[in-house]
Amino acid sequence: NKSASTKDAGSIAGLNVLRIINEPTAAAIAYGLDKKAEKNILVYDLGGGTFDVSLLTIDNGVFEVVATSGDTHLGGEDFDQRVMQHFIKVFQKKHGKDMSKDKRSIQKL
Incomplete structure (x- = not known):
């Protein structure tokens, strides 16, 4: 578990970890x-x-x-891809151009 690992790392570093937030x-x-x-x-x-x-x-x-x-x-790659697809559609609707195959444009987005 992530919290336990964080507490252990703090203890190894000589810290008295009271709480993880x-x-x-x-x-x-x-x-x-x-x-x-x-x-x-x-x-x-x-x-x-x-x-x-x-x-x-x-x-x-x-x-x-x-x-x-x-x-x-929630979050992570799946979320990133859905947001990207949304803005690709917004761009296409606004400018009439499909940027989905343009790797440089996708990287900027």
Whole structure:
């Protein structure tokens, strides 16, 4: 399991790992470190083969994770290909050109 491996790596490095948090939670904490006002933050991470979402509240520098969830079957190559196909169709409709066979255009997209 990924969390156990991360904890083990931290221990090997001489760290006392208390908790593992997902990427959206870490991003929300980094975003809110200098914030003093009360805020609700929703952060998502879509890529690398997963889709993770965290909802946090920040109040006077205190962070509370309200909810976190994820789906290991979203994101990754399948998602990338579907997004690419969508924008290829949008480009073709707008410009009347099929860019799907142009490797350079696909790479840019």
